[in-house]
Amino acid sequence: MKIKKQHRKKKYLHKLNRKRMHNKQRSTGDVPCKTIKEAWDHKKSALRNLKEMGLANDPNTVIKIPSFKKEQLKKAKQMVNQDDSESEEEVVPRKPPKMEVVEKLEKEAKAPKERRFMLPKGQVEFITYLLDKYGNDYKAMARDKKNYYQETWKQLRAKVKTFMGIPKQYGEYLTARGLLDKELDEEEIKKAAKALVDDD
Template identity: 45%
Template sequence: MGRVRKKRKGAKYNYDKNRRKEWKKAKKLPNIGCTQIKEAWDPKKSVKKNLEEMGISADPNQTFKIPKTKDIFITEDSKTDQEEKTRKRQPKEHVIEDLEMEASIPQEKTLKLSSEEVKYCIYMLEKYGEDYKAMARDKRNHFQDTPKQIKKKIKTFMNIPEQYNAYIASKTSISC
C-alpha cells in the first residue's frame, strides 16, 4: 500500500485582522508605570535615547562590560580619559535622584498568615500550650512539621499583632 503524501498549504490571508490598527498599536508608546520616568519621557525620541538621557541603562550588558585581558594591561592614564568621555552629564538627572529617594523610603512589612495556618496555630496552642514535641505528634500535623518548625510558625503567629490580638481577645471573651 502506498503512503499518503503530506499536503502543504500556503499561508492564508487573514481578513479578520485590521493591519492599520495593529501597526498603530505597535507604534504606540508602552504604558509606563513609574511616574518619574513617565513625566520625563519624550515621545519624539527612541526608547534608548530617552533612557540614556535619564541616566538609566537600556542594556546592562553594554553598561557594565566585562573587561578583556588586553584591556587590563592598558595604562591608567588612558583609562581616566575614557572614563571622562563616557561620563556625560545627563540633562534629566532629577529622574535618578527621585527614583533613589523613593527606593530609600523603608516599606512596612505586612506579614500575614493564612487563615488555615492561624487555625492550626490556635489549635496547637489551645491543646498543648508550649509542648512542641507533643504538637509534632498530633494527628492534625498533616505536613509532619518538626517541633522546631511548629515553634517557628507559632512565633510568627505571635509576632503578627492583628491576628494574635484577635486570638487573645476571643480567648478572654470566652473565659469571662
Template identity: 40%
Template sequence: MPKAKGKTRRQKFSYNVNWKRLIQNARWKAASWVECSHIRHAWDHAKSVQQNLAEMGLAMDPNKVVPLRKRKVNAMDVDIEERPTELVRKPYVLNDLEAEASFPEKKGNTLSRDLIDYVRYVVEKHGEDYKAMALYVP
C-alpha cells in the same frame, strides 16, 4: 421601550483599514509599557529610548557607561579621554528611584490572621497531640 438611536444601523465593513497593522500596532503599544511609575511619568514619546534615559541620568547599556579596562596596555600608550558628560535634565527621576530603593523591603511571607488564630486555638486545645490536631476540622 425605545431602542438607542445608533443601534438599528447596519454594521458595515471598513475596507480601507488595514486590520493586521492595526492589531500589530496595538500589541506593540501594549508591550511597551514601563512598569516604573517615575520613569513612565517623565517619559517623552517624541524622543528615543536612549535620549529619554540619558535625560533621566540612567544608562541603556551599562557596558558603555562603565567600560572594562584592558589588562595588557602600557601606561604610555593610553590616552585619557574624557567623555562629554550628558546633561541630566530630569534629576528628580533618579532621586525618586534612589529614595524608593532605600526603603526597607516589606516582608510578604506571613500567614493570614485567620490561619494564625486557628493554629493557636488547635495548639491550645490539643497541645502536642498531632493526631488529634489532624482529625480536628473546623
C-alpha cells in the same frame, strides 16, 4: 514549500485588524513606573529619554566587564609614558537634565517596604488553637489529633515563629487573648513574641 509559505503570507484574513496589529508591534509597551512615566517625552526615542533621565538602556555599555588585554596595555602605556608630563585627561560625565528621576528612584528603592505577607485563615486558626492548648510545648503540638499532616515539632515551631513574625496577625491574636491592652507598633509586638517564644 517556499512558494506555499509566500502564498500563505499574502492571504487576506478578515478576522485580523492590520492597523491594530501594526500598532501593537510598533509599541514598546507601557511603562509601569510612575516616576519614569511622568518624565517620559513621547516625542523622543526610548534611548534618548533614558539618557536624559540618567538611566541606562544597556547595562553592558555602562558597566563594562574589564578586559585583561586592555588593562595590560594601559599599564604598559603608563610605564612608557612615565617620563612624559602629558597625562590623559579624564572625561567628566555631563549631568543629565532629568537627574531628579534617578534621585526619586533611589529614594523609592531605599524606602522600607511594607510586609504584605499574611498566613491563610485556616493556618492561623490551627496555630492559635495549638498556642492556646499547649503554649510553647511543641512536642505536645506534634501529638495533637488535629495535626492531620503529621508535622514534626520542629515544623510546627517554625510555623509558630512565622506567625509571630507577622505583627498584624500576631497583634490581633494577643489583643484577643487580653495579652495586649493597646495597639502596639511592629517592634513592640516582635519584642513580645521574643519573650513568649523559646529560642531552642
